[in-house]
Amino acid sequence: MELQTSLPQTDEFAKLSWKERISYGAGDLAQNLIFGTIGSMLLFYMTTVFGLSAAIGATIFLIVRCVNVVWDPWVGTVVDKANFKNGKYKPFLIYFGIPLTIFSAMLFLPIPAIRGNVFYAIFSYLATALIYSFVNIPYGALNASLTRDNEEISTLTSVRMTEANIGNLLVYTFLPLFVQLASPDKKLQDIGFFGIKLNLGNYASPDAAGAYFTVMSIYMVIGLLLLFCTYFGVRERVLPTQEETDAVRISDLWEELKRNKPLQILGVFFMVAFTFMFFGNTTWPFYMQYAIGHSEWLASINLIGSIPGIFLVFLWPVVRKKIGKRAFFYAFLTLFIIGQLLLWVWSLPQFRDTIALGYVGRFLMQWGLTAATGYMWALVPEIISYGEYQSKKRVAGIINSLMGLFFKIGLALGGIIPGYINAFFAFDGNKAVQSASALSGISISMIWLPILFAVFSMWIISRYPLSDSDIDQINRAIQERR
16 A cells, blocks of 8 residues: 655635536445445345345344444544555545455355355355445545535535435336346236336246346446446545544544544434334335235335435425524424325225325335435534544544444344344245234334334434534634644
8 A cells, every 4th residue: 555645735625516526426326236235135135035034134134233343443444544546535446346346246146056055145245244344434534535615515415315316216216126027927017107017027036036136236337337437536635644644543433432422423313314214225125015015016116205315305405504404304304204104004905005105105205214314424524524623633434434333233223123023023035925913013114113213313413513603613723723
């Protein structure tokens, strides 16, 4: 690793071009295509196509996340101490993006000899998750290196979340559709969208393994190309000095976590918010397949649900400026709860064939969810600056590793707990029709626990202490000091 001996003079309060904003956001789109596919479909794939029990699938998620608890802080330190000849954070996207693509595809290898092999499932998922940390953590740190301008960060967040939600559209709407189109046992079905009928196969069958591998591999290669777009399209401006880089220690992680109150609060918010987000992501295929009984509508319902995250993101800065940061989260989390309740009503026997309820419920639920879990990323550069002001060290990698750790704990809980709930309520992936007990478990995971977590999230964000004026003063003070 070749170290830089000096940093070029740059405008740390730079206004970003649209090319740079879009190039950075391509990284969010890329990560959704590469790793989001895993978060959305892996538990369903493991417990139906791959042949593992619900309890074993959930345990695999638990093991991997326990390893991440130790791994991610170390990765954050490596990122903060690194200075490659061609950049500080950007090179990680390429050097580790390539193996990430390969290992992600290995999760879905359609080889009969490994079907149901617990060791292979653990090894492939663990390797993928460990490599992903070397992409996700420096990508988060790269965000804070582009500019200190608070309004510019808000705009950048809107752009990147628009692209992230395009990724969500491709993952949660079209990915299941493409897998169904490529799966065997096809029959002509109405997908619930303007009378369109398609030949869809059974994507819960062991025979669908080849379909998963083909579709996932294509997604991951496209994701890798998008990481290259980020690498070549952005410029690092706000960087630590060489002295600050040399002074970084892994112990800074614990010191930062101990003294940085906004980090503590935002970290817990990240963990809780991503828990109920991934509850929904993990359980949604089960909910549509078994509770609603219309898996053929999955793509069309998700298509409607993707609209707010792509076409209404431009409202985020407007709403935030009008009502403030805390009220922003209160409003959209409330919208999420309303959407959840409508989706529950949809699952009642007399309403299951009323697709309009699914459209409206999913639209409102996703509007609230994408706004609340998307805009919170705009607060991460704030806590990096706050920590820099306190400690005189800019440890963006370490802070992003902490945020990534909270995110992955939430991701893990959102994948693990529904798996154990399925096991407790006697879900059986080999059955086409589930028992009343299993359907109750799916409803708890999809509807009721996410609502409780959303209410808790409102209370957490009410404790967040930093105002916009606080951040402006802190950034100016840091610039003067440097």
